[in-house]
Amino acid sequence: MAFDAQPTRKFNVVGTRVTRPDGVDKVTGKAAYGADISAPGMLHGRILRSPHAHARIVSIDTSEAEKLAGVKAVVTGADLAMPEDADFADVAINCLARDKALYDGHAVAAVAATSKAIAKQAIRLIKVEYDPLPHVTDVDAAMKPDAPVVQEGRALENVPAGMSQNVTTYCKFGHGDLDAGFAKADKIIERSFKTAATHQGYIEPQACMASLGNDGRGEVWCCTQGQYMVRANCAAALGVEESQLRITASEIGGGFGGKTSTFIEPVALALSRKSGKPVKIVMTRDEVLKATGPTISSSMDIKIGMTKDGRITAARGELRYSGGAYPNFTVEMGAQAAFAAYDLEAVETIGWNAMTNRPKEIPYRAPGAPTAIYAVESVVDELCQELGLDPLDVRLMNAADKGTLSSYGPTFNDIGLVATLEAAKAHPHYTAPLSENQGRGLSCGFWFNFGGNTCVSLNINDDGTVGVVEGNPDIGGSRASISMMAAEELGVPYDKVRTVIADTSSLGFNDITDGSRVTFAVGLATIEAARAAIKEMCRRVAKIWDIDEDAVIWEDGCAKPAGPNAGTHPPMTLAEIAAIAGNTGGPIAGHHEVNADGAGVSFGVHLCDTEVDPETGAVKILRYTVFQDAGKAVHPDYVEGQMQGGAVQGIGWALNEEYIYGEDGRLQNAAFLDYRIPVASDLPPIETVILEIPNPGHPYGVRGVGETPIVPPLAAIANAVSRAANVRLTELPMSPPRVLKAITG
Amino acid sequence: MVRVKLWGSLRTFADGEEWVEVEASNFKELLDALAEKHPGLAPQIKRGVSLALDGVIYREAWFTKIEPENEVILMPYMVGG
Known part of the structure; x- marks a missing residue:
C-alpha cells in the first residue's frame, strides 16, 4: 500500500500529542498485568530448574512431591508432546527439559498446589538424578572442534565440515574486491571485540494463568508480545488444536523482544490438564534472568581501510554470536546490518552462531544489530582519531544514500541517513565544549523494520x-x-x-x-x-x-x-x-x-558525552542526543519515548549489564542487585530530534521506530569513553574495573 | 528471465554463482525455480527467505510480481524484537 499521493495533506489528529488511553489505569494500579489474573479454585504453579550448566537427566522421582498435602499435579517433559517442527520442539524442550538440562536454570519439572508455599515446598521434594556433563558458555570456546557439544546434529547444511557441532549457522554477505580495496587504504585498523549477553530487563516478569480440560479446550491469560504465537507454541507442546485454545494478552510491563517466545504457558496448561484446575505461574526475577532469553553474547573481528581524507576503501567483519543452547539466526541480522550505514565498494561480513550452555536467546530490539554496529563504528571512530578527521564528516562522506548498493544486497531507495547526520552536525551538542577526562562519541545505527x-x-x-x-x-x-x-x-x-x-x-x-x-x-x-x-x-x-x-x-x-x-x-x-x-x-x-510489506528501513545517529574517572574507571553520561528518521511521527511523545528508551537500554548494555558465569557454568548475578540496569540517577535528560522523512510504503508515511534507537548507543558510548580515557575500549560492558584496567594497562 | 542475487553463503549451492537466472514472474515462481535449478538451496528456501525487489523487502508475499528489469535480491528471513 503506497504512500498517499497527498503531499500537502494536513493532518488533524496524527502528529498531535493526545492523552494516552492506558495512562490512568497504569498510574492508578487498575491495569491488569499477567500476574493480576485469577480464577476460582486456582492453583499455584512452580517450576524446578536445573542447578547444572549441562547434565544428562538420569531420572526424575516425583513421588514424594505428589504425596504432599495440597499438591494437585506434577509434570515433567514427558507430559508435553514432542512437536515434529524443530522450532516448536525447541520451545517445548525449553519449557520442560527431556533427556538433558542444557543450562543453569533449565526447567525440569513443575508442580501445581493449593498455595505458593506448598508449591515451593513440593519442588524441593522432587528428586532429579543428574549426570553432569562438560559445559561451555563462551562463544569462542564453543566453536573449537573439541568443545563440549551442547546439542548434536543441529548444524545447517551450509556450515563447513570439521567444525564443532555447536556451530549451527553460517552466513556471508557483501560485494566488491576486498584486496583491491584494502590496497587503496592509507590506514587499516583491525580490532577484535567482545560483548556480554544482556537481558531485555522488562520490569514485569512472565506470568500466566491457564486452564485446560481433558476435552482439549483451554484458555490462557498471559503477558506476551504475541498471543497467536503463544497459541501456536502451546498447541504444539500440548498436542491440541489451535482452535481449542483461546489466548488473551494482558497489559504488558515491558517486552523489548523478550516476550516473543513462550516459557511457562505450556507448563501451566499441562498442570491444569492434570489437575483439572486453573493454574497460575508467575516467574521470579531469578527465574526471568536464568531462564528467559537474554540477547546474544558475541566475539567479533573488524577490519576497515580508509584514505587520508576519510574515504573507506574496504571493510570486513567476522561475527561469532552465541544464542544459547539452541540454534538461532540472529547473526544473519547482525551481519546484514553491520555495514549498512556505509556506501562501500568492497565489503564482506561473515557470521557464525554457536550453541553454548546458556538460556535460549530471545530477540532484543533490533536483534543482532547493536553488537555488530558497535564493533564497526568503534573501528571507524578509531580511524578518524588516527587520521585526525572529524567523525561526523567522515560518516557523511561515506554515508549510504539513495542508489547505494547496500552491504547486505539491495540498492537503497530513499533513506534518511544523510539528513539525520546533517541534523546531528547542525545541533549545538556537536560543538559544545568538553573538559578534561571527557569525550564525545558518535555512532550511526540501522534497522530493517518489517x-x-x-x-x-x-x-x-x-x-x-x-x-x-x-x-x-x-x-x-x-x-x-x-x-x-x-x-x-x-x-x-x-x-x-x-x-x-x-x-x-x-x-x-x-x-x-x-x-x-x-x-x-x-x-x-x-x-x-x-x-x-x-x-x-x-x-x-x-x-x-x-x-x-x-x-x-x-x-x-x-x-x-x-x-x-x-x-x-x-x-x-x-x-x-x-x-x-x-x-x-x-x-x-x-x-x-x-x-x-514496504516497512522501510530506518537510520539513527546518537551523540554522547561521557566523563571517565581515571582513578576508579567509573563512567558518567553527561549528555545524550538521539536523531532518528521516524517517518511520520503519529504520536511524537511515544516516538520520543522509544528513542529515549533505546538510548537508556543501550547505556545499560554499554556500561554495566552482563551475564556473568562462574567456572561451574552457573549464572552468578541473577538479580537486579547484581545485574545492574540504569536507573534515573544514572542518566541525563535524553534529548531527541525526530526527522520525518515519509516512508513511501505507508499511506501516511509511517515507518517503524522501536528498534533502531538501541542500535547506536553501544558504539556512541564506547567511542565517547575511548576518547575520554585515551584508550580504545573493545569489550562490553565498560564496567569500572574494565575501564580502569584499560587506562592503567 | 529474472536475475536474482544470492547472498554469499548460498552461492556454494549455486555453483558459486552470485547471480542466478530463472524463469519467474512472481516470488513463488522464483523460489520454486531456484529450488528446482539448485536443489541445494531448497532447505534454506523451506526455512524462509525474504526478497528485496527494487530495494523494498518482502517477507512472504508469494504473488508479488517480478519484472525482468527489477533488481531482485534474495535475503534471509527477517526477524525482529
Missing part, C-alpha cells in the same frame, strides 16, 4: 463512536496511534475511538508485536479498514439521497454530495449515519487483512 500478518476490525457504533479491534499487545503506545489513525481517516475526534487488543478467538491471525511493525502494519490495516467503512457509509447515504455511490464523498467526517448531478443535500455525519444503520442495511464495519 510489516507482517495483520488483521484489523473497525466497528461504527450506533452512537457515532468507533471501536477498533487489533491483535497486537500494546508495548509502545500502539492503542493511541491506531486510534489516532482511525480518527484521522474517519474525520472524527480521537476521543470517539477506542482501540482494544483481541484474544485469539476474536480476530484473525496477527504476527507478534516485533520488528517495529505495529504502528506501521496495524496502522496501515486500520486506515484500510476505515476506508472500507467509509465506502459503506457513502453507499448507505447514496441510497438515502437516491444518487449514485460515486456521487458521495467523505470529507471532514461527513458524507457529502459531489459532482454536477449529485444534487443538494446537507452533509451527513458519521454519527447520523450510524444512528440509522439498522434502517439502511445493518451494522457498519470495515476490516482489513494483510501481510504488510
Whole structure:
C-alpha cells in the first residue's frame, strides 16, 4: 500500500500529542498485568530448574512431591508432546527439559498446589538424578572442534565440515574486491571485540494463568508480545488444536523482544490438564534472568581501510554470536546490518552462531544489530582519531544514500541517513565544549523494520463512536496511534475511538508485536479498514439521497454530495449515519487483512558525552542526543519515548549489564542487585530530534521506530569513553574495573 | 528471465554463482525455480527467505510480481524484537 499521493495533506489528529488511553489505569494500579489474573479454585504453579550448566537427566522421582498435602499435579517433559517442527520442539524442550538440562536454570519439572508455599515446598521434594556433563558458555570456546557439544546434529547444511557441532549457522554477505580495496587504504585498523549477553530487563516478569480440560479446550491469560504465537507454541507442546485454545494478552510491563517466545504457558496448561484446575505461574526475577532469553553474547573481528581524507576503501567483519543452547539466526541480522550505514565498494561480513550452555536467546530490539554496529563504528571512530578527521564528516562522506548498493544486497531507495547526520552536525551538542577526562562519541545505527500478518476490525457504533479491534499487545503506545489513525481517516475526534487488543478467538491471525511493525502494519490495516467503512457509509447515504455511490464523498467526517448531478443535500455525519444503520442495511464495519510489506528501513545517529574517572574507571553520561528518521511521527511523545528508551537500554548494555558465569557454568548475578540496569540517577535528560522523512510504503508515511534507537548507543558510548580515557575500549560492558584496567594497562 | 542475487553463503549451492537466472514472474515462481535449478538451496528456501525487489523487502508475499528489469535480491528471513 503506497504512500498517499497527498503531499500537502494536513493532518488533524496524527502528529498531535493526545492523552494516552492506558495512562490512568497504569498510574492508578487498575491495569491488569499477567500476574493480576485469577480464577476460582486456582492453583499455584512452580517450576524446578536445573542447578547444572549441562547434565544428562538420569531420572526424575516425583513421588514424594505428589504425596504432599495440597499438591494437585506434577509434570515433567514427558507430559508435553514432542512437536515434529524443530522450532516448536525447541520451545517445548525449553519449557520442560527431556533427556538433558542444557543450562543453569533449565526447567525440569513443575508442580501445581493449593498455595505458593506448598508449591515451593513440593519442588524441593522432587528428586532429579543428574549426570553432569562438560559445559561451555563462551562463544569462542564453543566453536573449537573439541568443545563440549551442547546439542548434536543441529548444524545447517551450509556450515563447513570439521567444525564443532555447536556451530549451527553460517552466513556471508557483501560485494566488491576486498584486496583491491584494502590496497587503496592509507590506514587499516583491525580490532577484535567482545560483548556480554544482556537481558531485555522488562520490569514485569512472565506470568500466566491457564486452564485446560481433558476435552482439549483451554484458555490462557498471559503477558506476551504475541498471543497467536503463544497459541501456536502451546498447541504444539500440548498436542491440541489451535482452535481449542483461546489466548488473551494482558497489559504488558515491558517486552523489548523478550516476550516473543513462550516459557511457562505450556507448563501451566499441562498442570491444569492434570489437575483439572486453573493454574497460575508467575516467574521470579531469578527465574526471568536464568531462564528467559537474554540477547546474544558475541566475539567479533573488524577490519576497515580508509584514505587520508576519510574515504573507506574496504571493510570486513567476522561475527561469532552465541544464542544459547539452541540454534538461532540472529547473526544473519547482525551481519546484514553491520555495514549498512556505509556506501562501500568492497565489503564482506561473515557470521557464525554457536550453541553454548546458556538460556535460549530471545530477540532484543533490533536483534543482532547493536553488537555488530558497535564493533564497526568503534573501528571507524578509531580511524578518524588516527587520521585526525572529524567523525561526523567522515560518516557523511561515506554515508549510504539513495542508489547505494547496500552491504547486505539491495540498492537503497530513499533513506534518511544523510539528513539525520546533517541534523546531528547542525545541533549545538556537536560543538559544545568538553573538559578534561571527557569525550564525545558518535555512532550511526540501522534497522530493517518489517510489516507482517495483520488483521484489523473497525466497528461504527450506533452512537457515532468507533471501536477498533487489533491483535497486537500494546508495548509502545500502539492503542493511541491506531486510534489516532482511525480518527484521522474517519474525520472524527480521537476521543470517539477506542482501540482494544483481541484474544485469539476474536480476530484473525496477527504476527507478534516485533520488528517495529505495529504502528506501521496495524496502522496501515486500520486506515484500510476505515476506508472500507467509509465506502459503506457513502453507499448507505447514496441510497438515502437516491444518487449514485460515486456521487458521495467523505470529507471532514461527513458524507457529502459531489459532482454536477449529485444534487443538494446537507452533509451527513458519521454519527447520523450510524444512528440509522439498522434502517439502511445493518451494522457498519470495515476490516482489513494483510501481510504488510514496504516497512522501510530506518537510520539513527546518537551523540554522547561521557566523563571517565581515571582513578576508579567509573563512567558518567553527561549528555545524550538521539536523531532518528521516524517517518511520520503519529504520536511524537511515544516516538520520543522509544528513542529515549533505546538510548537508556543501550547505556545499560554499554556500561554495566552482563551475564556473568562462574567456572561451574552457573549464572552468578541473577538479580537486579547484581545485574545492574540504569536507573534515573544514572542518566541525563535524553534529548531527541525526530526527522520525518515519509516512508513511501505507508499511506501516511509511517515507518517503524522501536528498534533502531538501541542500535547506536553501544558504539556512541564506547567511542565517547575511548576518547575520554585515551584508550580504545573493545569489550562490553565498560564496567569500572574494565575501564580502569584499560587506562592503567 | 529474472536475475536474482544470492547472498554469499548460498552461492556454494549455486555453483558459486552470485547471480542466478530463472524463469519467474512472481516470488513463488522464483523460489520454486531456484529450488528446482539448485536443489541445494531448497532447505534454506523451506526455512524462509525474504526478497528485496527494487530495494523494498518482502517477507512472504508469494504473488508479488517480478519484472525482468527489477533488481531482485534474495535475503534471509527477517526477524525482529
